[in-house]
Structures are given as C-alpha cells and as structure tokens.
Amino acid sequence: MENSSEIVSFVLTAYGNVGDLKYLYFVIILFWYLFICVANTVLIVVIRVDRRLHEPMYILLCNLCVNEINISTSLYPLLLSQMFSDSHEVTLPWCFLQMCCMYTSAPAEFCSLAAMAYDRYISVCHPLHYNVIMNTERVFFMILLVWIYSFLSVILSFSFIFSLKFCGNNIENVYCDHQFLIGLSCSLSVHSFIADIFFVFVSIFIPFNLISVSYVKILAIFCRKTSTENKQKAVTTCAPQIVSVSNLFVGSIFHSIDSSFIVTQVPNEVRIILPMYMLIFQPMLTPFLYGFKLPKIRHSWKRLLFKRKSIALF
Template sequence: MENSSVIVSFVLAAYGNTGELKYLYFSIILLWYLSICVANAVLIVVIHVDRRLHEPMYILLCNLCVNEINVSTSLYPLLLSQMFSDSHEVTLPWCFLQMCFMYTSAPAEFCSLAAMAYDRYIAICHPLHYDVIMNTERVFVMILLVWTYSVLVFILSFSFIFSLKFCANIIDNVYCDHQLMIKLSCSVSVHSYVADIFFAMMSVFIPFSLISLSYMKILSVCQKTSKENKQKAVTTCTPQIVSVSNLFVGCIFYFTDFRILVTHVPDEIRIILPMYLVICQPMLTPFMYGFNFPKIIQSCKRFLFNRK
C-alpha cells in the first residue's frame, strides 16, 4: 500500500459484517431502488405519452425525474452488489464513474428546481406573457443548460482527482466519496479544499439563491392579488418549497459529514446521513410533484388503468 502505483481498487470499509441480516438489507434496498425507478419512470412515460401534459412545468418535472433515476442508479446497484461481497472492493475506474454520476446529479437537481421555480415565477407574475417566454424551444434550451452547467461544475471541481496518486485504499464509507478519496492521496493540496467550496457554491448556493429570488418575487405579487389566486399560487409552489427545504437539509448533512470531527455520533448514523439526499429525495419528487397534481393523477389513471 505504500507504493501508489499498486492502488487499482478501493475497499469500502463501512459495510462491515452484517451476517444473515445482509439478505434483509438487500431486500429492503432492492425494493426501495425499484420503487424509485418505477415511480419516476411512470411519471416520465405519462408526461411523454399524454400530449395534454406537454407544458413547460411538466416537461421540467420530467427532466427532474430523469435526474432522480440517474442519481439513484449511481448508488444503489453498487450497494446491492456489495451486500454479498466479502472483500467490498471497488475498482478505481468504477469509483470514478460513480463519482461522475453522483456529483453531476447534485447540481442538476438544484438547477432543475431553479428552472421550475423560474417557470412558476413567469406563470404567476407574468401570466399574459407566459406562452411567449416559456415556449417549448426555450424549455428544452433550459434543460440543456441545466445538464451542461452540471457537467462543467463537476469537471471544474473534481477533475484533479483523476490524476491523484493514492497511498492507501480504505474508504470508510459505502460509496466513493471524493473527500475521503482525497484524504487517501499521497499529497493533499489546498486545491482540494478550494474545489470543495467551489462545488458547494456552484451546485447548491447559486441555484438556491435563484430559487429564493423567484419565490420572493412570487410572494411579493401574491400579496397584491385575490385570495383565490393566493391559494392557487400556494398549491403550485408548496411541493417545490418542501423539496428545496429537504434538499437543503440533506446538503447540510453531506457537507458537514467527514469535514467536522464528530465523535459522539454512531458510525451507522454518520454513514447514512450523507446519503439522505439519495435515499429520500428521489422518492419524494414523484409524490410531491407528480402525483400531487390533478392533471397527472388523471393521466396516470388513464395510462395505468385505462380509465377516463
């Protein structure tokens, strides 16, 4: 392990020995992963098939569901494969691949919510110009910008990791966390800490600021409108507010873990908290956004049960 050139794989040490419980854990994780994929896939298919849902809000929701499947797939297959592994080894290329998907999905999540918040801002604050501003072409440009921005944030933040030389290969986690991998490198420079702050700013705080700005303007307009319009605005905006709040809490868990020395927190909690976003958010999205809207509920009934 002293020679960095022999490091071709990492050991995910957080799995430990679960004994016979691994079958129970495997079943729970598999069921949860399949539920996430099915719930989000149903929304994607329903929105694609039903032309009445080819509106900016639902197209942006469809993009968000794609990202939920993407981030879940970056974690759960590895978790499932490692449940029955004795060595808990993961190859270096696979570790890098997992990081690419996970840390591209994070800014994509926030940027997608920022795009949806902007859509609600235009719909509520500029209803007469909504069809002109939020036309189909512009919506697809926004989606393209979301993914381009997310990929660029990942490349600018973590591309230096691919050239690191590692002097150890024990990762105290159940997935390839970039901070833990940096700690295993033979030389840790200040660039790694700068990259961490840059990633947090670009993937969380800038999109969160844009989301907050959109809702502040919506709130300002709602103060001057009728009670009925206020209720309608609250109904359409509540899912996003809940989702963004949940994301922000999850980000606090993630960015404080392994960066702050916490000795009184049990290892199991310390390992699960950084995965809070990947565990909860992909399942929260389809139920908070999709199955909460009457038009989507009706479309799902027609699609799944052939009801009118």
C-alpha cells in the same frame, strides 16, 4: 510509498460483517431502488402520454425525474453488488465513475428546481408573456444547459482527483466519496479546499439563490394583488418545489455536519446514513410530491389507469 499506478482498487470498509442480515438488507435496498425507478418512470410516462401535460412545467418535471433515476442508479447497483462481496473492492474507474455521476446529479437537482422556479415566476408574474418566454425550444435549451452546467461544475471542481497519488485504498464509507479519496492521497493540497468551496458555490449557492429570488418575487405578487383563488392555485403548484428545495437543503446540512464536525461523535450507522439522506429520500419524494399534489398529473394518471382497466375488461 504507494502511488495511483500501484493501487488498482479501493476497499469500502463501512460494510462490516452483518452476517445473515445482509439478505434482509439486500431485499430492502432492492425494493427501495425498484420503487424509486418505477415511481419516477410512471410519472414520466404519464406526462409523455397525456398531451395536456406537454407544458414547460411538466417537461421540466420529467427532467427532474430522470435525474432522480440517475441519482439512484449511481448508488444502489454498486451498493447491492457489495452486499454479497467478501472483499468490498471497487476498481478505480468504477469508483471515479460513481463519484462523477453522483456529484453531477447534485447540481442537476438544484438547477432543475431553479428552472422550475423560474417557470413558476414567469407564469405568476408575467402570465401574458408566458407562452412567448417559456416556449418549447427554450425549455429544452434550459434542460440542456442544466446538464452542461452540472457536468462542467464537477469537472472543474474534482478533475484534479484523477491525477492524485494514493497512499491507501480503504474508504470508510459504502460508496466512493471525493472527501475520502482526497484523504487517501499522498499529499494534501489547497486544491481540495478550493474545490469544495467552488463546488458548493456553483452547484448549491447559485441555484438556491435563483430559486429564492423567484419565490420571493412570486410572494410579493401574492401579497399585492392576487385573488384568493389564484393564490390557492399558485400555492398548489409551488408547494412541491418548495418542499423539494427544503429537503435538499436539510440533506446538504446533514452531509456538511457529518463530514466536518461530528464524524467521531455519532454511531457508525448514523455517520454512514447522514450524508446519504438526499440519495435515499429525495428520489422517492419527487414523484410523490408531484404525482399526488399536482391536480393535472393526479387526474391524468387516474384517467390512464381506469382507461387501461376498461380496455382489459373488454
């Protein structure tokens, strides 16, 4: 039997033979990746340049945009490099690195949204104490805590994979997924089931409940004593986060369904795209939701754009 020391690479078998369509796919994927990076970077730059946006909510939004770039970079460069590969091989270190980056981004996404939900809760429910509770030092501590928590959740959940012995190297996917790696191991153990449950609990269930509690309390304040104008203002700032969380929840369901129930009941293309739903759409959704829906950011990037144009004319 082969073991992990003999297998030095994995083969991503889901690419198949698409012929000349690979050029079209390459261009589409490349533009989508560049568009994601540019859109999120523009949002970060706008917040960084405009001092009026140096508030906890927008600092946390910058962190969310950084994570969107991290999510995309963990997927698309490898995806693009494999488009023109004949063997579709990925070495073990690169495969493990991609898996760690992707699975660190998942809890970082939910935890970042949880931090933003907490910020909105303090802003709406305790406005008089907002500047004391959400000071700059605490915001940066929250961001550091998000990344430490996300990294530890991945290490504690999937570190056992690094010591597995593999009896095969064909991954039926376009990226390195931990479930396929576990499926290639020579001996399946209860660790894989416990790891999945633990990862879902710490990276999705806990942050999602914190988000839910925050917005339930905000809703309770709305129903009791908030004026119509304040309600509209709060809804404007909270709506993008609610849409983001809903989209992530839908993506999590797609990934779970694809992995557990309908693998053999759907076309191969759908089976590949379903678990990638969050990786494809969430990084693009964030800059558009916040960049166009939040009035302060929308007005700021317009001022920045027109200022650049007026300078160019002179």
